[in-house]
Amino acid sequence: MLKNTTFLDALALRHTPYTPVWLMRQAGRYLPEYRASRAKAGSFMDLVRSQDFCAEVTLQPLDRYPLDAAIVFSDILTIPDAMGLELSFTVGEGPRFAKPLRTEADIAKLVVPPMDSLRYVFDAVSACKRALNDRVPLIGFSGAPFTLACYCVEGGGSTEGYPLTKSMLYSAPQVFERLIDVLTHTVADYLIAQSRAGADALMIFDTWGGILPAAQYRALSLAPMAEIIRRVREKTATPIIIFSKGAAGHSLEQMASSGAQGVGLDWTSDLAAARALVGKKVALQGNIDPLIVTTTSAAVEAAARACIDEAGGLPGHLFNLGHGLTPQAKPELVGELIAHIQTLSRAKKST
Amino acid sequence: MLKNTTFLDALALRHTPYTPVWLMRQAGRYLPEYRASRAKAGSFMDLVRSQDFCAEVTLQPLDRYPLDAAIVFSDILTIPDAMGLELSFTVGEGPRFAKPLRTEADIAKLVVPPMDSLRYVFDAVSACKRALNDRVPLIGFSGAPFTLACYCVEGGGSTEGYPLTKSMLYSAPQVFERLIDVLTHTVADYLIAQSRAGADALMIFDTWGGILPAAQYRALSLAPMAEIIRRVREKTATPIIIFSKGAAGHSLEQMASSGAQGVGLDWTSDLAAARALVGKKVALQGNIDPLIVTTTSAAVEAAARACIDEAGGLPGHLFNLGHGLTPQAKPELVGELIAHIQTLSRAKKST
Numbered sequence: 001m002l003k004n005t006t007f008l009d010a011l012a013l014r015h016t017p018y019t020p021v022w023l024m025r026q027a028g029r030y031l032p033e034y035r036a037s038r039a040k041a042g043s044f045m046d047l048v049r050s051q052d053f054c055a056e057v058t059l060q061p062l063d064r065y066p067l068d069a070a071i072v073f074s075d076i077l078t079i080p081d082a083m084g085l086e087l088s089f090t091v092g093e094g095p096r097f098a099k100p101l102r103t104e105a106d107i108a109k110l111v112v113p114p115m116d117s118l119r120y121v122f123d124a125v126s127a128c129k130r131a132l133n134d135r136v137p138l139i140g141f142s143g144a145p146f147t148l149a150c151y152c153v154e155g156g157g158s159t160e161g162y163p164l165t166k167s168m169l170y171s172a173p174q175v176f177e178r179l180i181d182v183l184t185h186t187v188a189d190y191l192i193a194q195s196r197a198g199a200d201a202l203m204i205f206d207t208w209g210g211i212l213p214a215a216q217y218r219a220l221s222l223a224p225m226a227e228i229i230r231r232v233r234e235k236t237a238t239p240i241i242i243f244s245k246g247a248a249g250h251s252l253e254q255m256a257s258s259g260a261q262g263v264g265l266d267w268t269s270d271l272a273a274a275r276a277l278v279g280k281k282v283a284l285q286g287n288i289d290p291l292i293v294t295t296t297s298a299a300v301e302a303a304a305r306a307c308i309d310e311a312g313g314l315p316g317h318l319f320n321l322g323h324g325l326t327p328q329a330k331p332e333l334v335g336e337l338i339a340h341i342q343t344l345s346r347a348k349k350s351t
Numbered sequence: 352m353l354k355n356t357t358f359l360d361a362l363a364l365r366h367t368p369y370t371p372v373w374l375m376r377q378a379g380r381y382l383p384e385y386r387a388s389r390a391k392a393g394s395f396m397d398l399v400r401s402q403d404f405c406a407e408v409t410l411q412p413l414d415r416y417p418l419d420a421a422i423v424f425s426d427i428l429t430i431p432d433a434m435g436l437e438l439s440f441t442v443g444e445g446p447r448f449a450k451p452l453r454t455e456a457d458i459a460k461l462v463v464p465p466m467d468s469l470r471y472v473f474d475a476v477s478a479c480k481r482a483l484n485d486r487v488p489l490i491g492f493s494g495a496p497f498t499l500a501c502y503c504v505e506g507g508g509s510t511e512g513y514p515l516t517k518s519m520l521y522s523a524p525q526v527f528e529r530l531i532d533v534l535t536h537t538v539a540d541y542l543i544a545q546s547r548a549g550a551d552a553l554m555i556f557d558t559w560g561g562i563l564p565a566a567q568y569r570a571l572s573l574a575p576m577a578e579i580i581r582r583v584r585e586k587t588a589t590p591i592i593i594f595s596k597g598a599a600g601h602s603l604e605q606m607a608s609s610g611a612q613g614v615g616l617d618w619t620s621d622l623a624a625a626r627a628l629v630g631k632k633v634a635l636q637g638n639i640d641p642l643i644v645t646t647t648s649a650a651v652e653a654a655a656r657a658c659i660d661e662a663g664g665l666p667g668h669l670f671n672l673g674h675g676l677t678p679q680a681k682p683e684l685v686g687e688l689i690a691h692i693q694t695l696s697r698a699k700k701s702t
Contacts, residue, residue, distance in 0.1 A: 249600010299521040
């Protein structure tokens with residue numbers, strides 16, 4: 001039995017005594033204890049493959065802050081790696097695939113990888129679940145098919161709006177759709193397996209869906225996520241949150257109809273306007289600018305106050321940042337942010 | 352008397368026989384004739400300071416394509432350069448300021464620069480106007496105060512969401528507001544002077560307003576643009592278009608109430624939804640993904656058809672891309688795009 005169900009209650013739009021808090025990339029480089037663990041021998045992927053390392057760093061922010069959920073330490077690029085694209089991380093340059101998918105032939109031979117090749121992730125989920133000892137729920141996650149496709153085609157990150165990916169999707173739409181289709185099947189299997197391994201909630205991260213025109217976003221990013229939710233639902237009732245950075249402005253209503261229990265909002269959305277648009281259909285997660293926790297105590301307090309005012313103390317708000325914590329986040333400001341959100345929302349909900 | 356008033360008619364929501372077309376960065380590196388002109392001796396800023404060069408390259412796309420407007424060749428960073436930040440362009444790295452604005456002291460001593468220091472821009476406007484010989488209207492432009500502030504504080508472009516700028520605006524809001532205030536006064540004077548030099552329309556480019564939370568966008572980017580429009584309106588009736596990449600999703604209605612005659616939309620917006628939201632209040636400009644013209648004829652035709660379908664053949668649509676042409680754009684596809692838009696819209700408007 002979970003000792004803290006605030007996160008799951010809010011995700012189900014049930015009343016909670018305060019707004020639950022977790023933070024994207026809450027286990028990460030801004031924490032000195034993470035940097036110490038990370039300094040151990042081995043590449044980043046060696047560490048992601050170690051269930052001991054994953055459990056250790058997953059719990060670090062929980063030991064420091066009164067967070068209401070944990071998220072398994074892993075990476076969204078485990079799936080393309082399992083498909084044979086050969087992932088590596090270079091210092092200062094981010095992820096790279098030795099074998100990107102550039103041609104019709106590359107994609108024609110692509111298959112859903114056996115889930116056994118991703119067992120290390122499910123083992124990490126189980127290890128985190130054991131280590132948590134039911135303190136808070138554990139979130140499992142995957143990248144969204146479109147976001148994974150961006151990295152697969154481009155061969156890594158892009159600061160230019162993923163030109164190779166867009167070139168493929170505009171000039172060879174059937175080829176691109178096959179890539180999305182294989183990824184959709186894979187992500188569904190991957191999330192089902194994480195749920196079976198102990199995840200209490202599942203999150204789909206769509207970092208790049210927002211680079212698409214609205215119509216293409218709905219067809220190539222949101223529809224595959226809805227298909228994943230449908231497939232997961234056939235096997236388990238584990239709640240699902242979707243998050244597409246930069247797409248809520250044109251497609252929030254469609255996201256709320258995807259079958260997801262929660263929709264994540266980036267820092268540009270107005271929480272009150274978003275709630276007015278979706279009503280009580282879904283929980284909303286978000287959404288302070290992650291750069292706030294690189295600044296000052298006064299700025300953190302002002303942002304927390306504005307966020308709780310906008311969210312209105314209604315059920316169905318999960319506090320998070322609007323994107324992941326950066327390495328420049330100040331740990332003491334992260335602590336102040338969490339305290340402000342929990343205190344301010346407790347006061348608001350009790351009035 | 353202008354020989355082609357399609358652009359100005361559409362901007363005033365009057366009926367036009369077809370949808371007028373111009374393209375952001377239509378004079379640029381994708382054109383071989385531009386690259387040939389650009390290869391002349393001198394830095395980029397030397398060329399921007401030459402009215403002969405500006406007139407020559409401004410007219411190049413007009414000689415190649417049946418465009419319905421010209422835009423003076425210049426750069427948005429002329430204003431910070433005139434403020435003493437010392438602009439230079441390094442190959443592959445983009446703009447750099449030798450003296451960025453990082454401290455309260457830097458900003459305390461900032462003043463509106465004398466417009467005489469920007470005379471070379473107004474001379475370029477006049478030279479373009481003479482060279483055009485009334486073929487089509489000429490657009491003058493400026494960067495928006497918030498976008499200029501981003502470059503001033505950061506000291507150049509950022510692929511990390513302008514962390515120094517955000518740090519200043521969150522932790523020293525009065526300091527940042529003084530910067531915005533000086534830029535607002537300057538941009539207003541700058542646009543008035545371009546109008547007097549012969550510009551038939553004015554555009555305010557806000558490349559970075561979309562990185563802000565909705566409330567900060569409205570206070571720090573849109574409100575200053577509305578103040579500029581108010582100041583310009585005291586001196587001239589020259590119509591104004593504003594364009595904030597990434598902000599229409601949360602603030603399109605507010606943009607339409609800014610006093611601008613036109614609102615530019617980036618490639619993520621749905622044109623039909625945008626029109627439904629703003630009614631007949633403003634013209635809408637946009638919005639095909641600029642990467643389309645790096646792909647294939649079939650993709651260009653499909654995108655043109657979808658755009659004209661979405662825009663519905665109603666008055667008040669100015670065709671453009673959703674952002675500037677990239678150096679990878681194929682000149683023959685740009686020509687096909689223009690032809691498709693003009694032909695398809697002519698057929699639609701005559702039914």
